[in-house]
Amino acid sequence: MFLKVQLPWNMMIPAENMDAKGLILKRAILVQLLDAFASKKATKELGYYVAVTALDKIGEGKIREHTGEVLFPVMFSGMTFKIFKGEIIHGVVHKVLKHGVFMRCGPIENVYLSYRKMPDYKYIPGENPIFMNDKMSRIQVEATVRVVVLGTKWMEAEREFQALASLEGDYLGPIFEE
């Protein structure tokens, strides 16, 4: 799910930029914001940091005495991405293994669907292995599968999420895309 967020951050602008006129200063603040936003990548609370959509407010600058930098409190709007236990999502399969498949969903690379959670599907080995059921429905690389999220895990070191999924439920399974 993509979420709209509004956050207060502090931007540190070096003394050199302070001689510039208002518009250039604003640009320096924006550039730093975009940089900081992209470096953040993701947090456990809000999910993956996708994009800044607006710079809503720039507060009064405060000089940092020791470094000569100026601290500007800013308020900005942006969007993040996070999935929740119980949420139904569309995943794109990128790896098929004997015991299950890995899917990506938005910026999340590893949503794992175990064979145990794919009732009636059997692994068919080969150069391009797939899972298939009696009705010839296939789960293969690049296929879209509608799944329910069983749980998510935040990996602090990598700053990313992993998730477990299941096909157990109505209207779940591979989706034919137009």
Added chain:
Amino acid sequence: MSGEEEENAAELKIGDEFLKAKCLMNCEVSLILEHKYEQLQQVSEDPMNQVSQVFEKSLQYVKRFSRYKNPDAVRQVREILSRHQLTEFELCVLGNLCPETVEEAVAMVPSLKTKGRAHDDEAIEKMLNDLSLVKRFE
């Protein structure tokens, strides 16, 4: 696995801050991110180098999973879904997964039928019909 034992989107147990949060449908995100990407193309020879991996993967994903492409259609979808006393989360799940029947809609958003809410089948059916009209005339 999950941090909170009780988290369950099917019952709208996703935390107060997310229940109150504004959510965006894939088609809305697609319009926003594509616009940003186009702005970058005007000032940079290699726009893909200027955006984060998170941005790139998100853009790829929403381009693939946007049911509605036209900005007016996207606005209409949001408008139609907003008439039905849904939380933002439920609204976006419906707008993203595009269920075709009432049964499918309830399977995608089980919270529609819980908590003593007044979502009768007729109202849900009307909503789905209005959505399919938007698609047809897009």
